[in-house]
Amino acid sequence: MFDNLKKFFTPAESLDSDQTKAFLGEHEEGTFTLLDVRQPGEYEQEHIPGAKLIPITHLPESLDELDPEKPVVVY
């Protein structure tokens, strides 16, 4: 079920680690959303600094917390 859900949320474009670093470095804070869709325990263990946690299972009802005009980098 989780895999099916994950596939449902899969975005169009992928960035590898270097491309993600470049994206985060080139864009000013507040102009994009860095989204962590894992579970709280995983976020607590380690996360990319500044990531906003919305577990994938809560994403549908939490979309209004995000600005659709801003690029979203999700992991």
Place this chain on the structure above:
Amino acid sequence: MLTARGFKHVYNVKGGIQAWQGAVAEGPVELNLDMVRGDETPQEIIKIGYGMEQTLADFYRTVIAGTSDEQLNTLLGRLASIEDKHKKYLLELYNSIEAFPVDQEAFESDTTTTVLEGGFNLHDFMKKNEKYLHSAPSLLELSMMLEAQALDLYLRFADKMENEETKGALYKIGNEEKAHLEALGRLRESMGS
């Protein structure tokens, strides 16, 4: 789902956190969020940031006083001076929005704290991390960890703020922290660690 719901640009981090090779922060979303109420003005939040920068600069200078290792001393001096530059930026940011600009001395008398960047208590932090303070590579790792936690904390503060201008000030501070973290990464590469 995101694109179907009107999100225009969505990027997936290939391989997720396991493939990520940059800095990481740890701790729950709520970590040290009790340092702020959520209704702070930009000026109030800048003072909180300045106090943490000041404490970190003092921390580096305290460690300098206790070592005779030349490489470590040079690194500590650099780290302390980076914090001083960051303090200068925060004071300029404060004065750019404050009707009654203040000088550094007056500002510092109003921003005293024992909390380090990232929200760590200075004394607890020194006690827990004493073993990392005796070599340049391990100190640099510790410093990068502090900066990653600081960036994370400022952006979680921003998420909690009600005032858009306060959020904006925190994003600017976040940009500074991000640049600082990148500079430390380059320093680590130049040291070959």
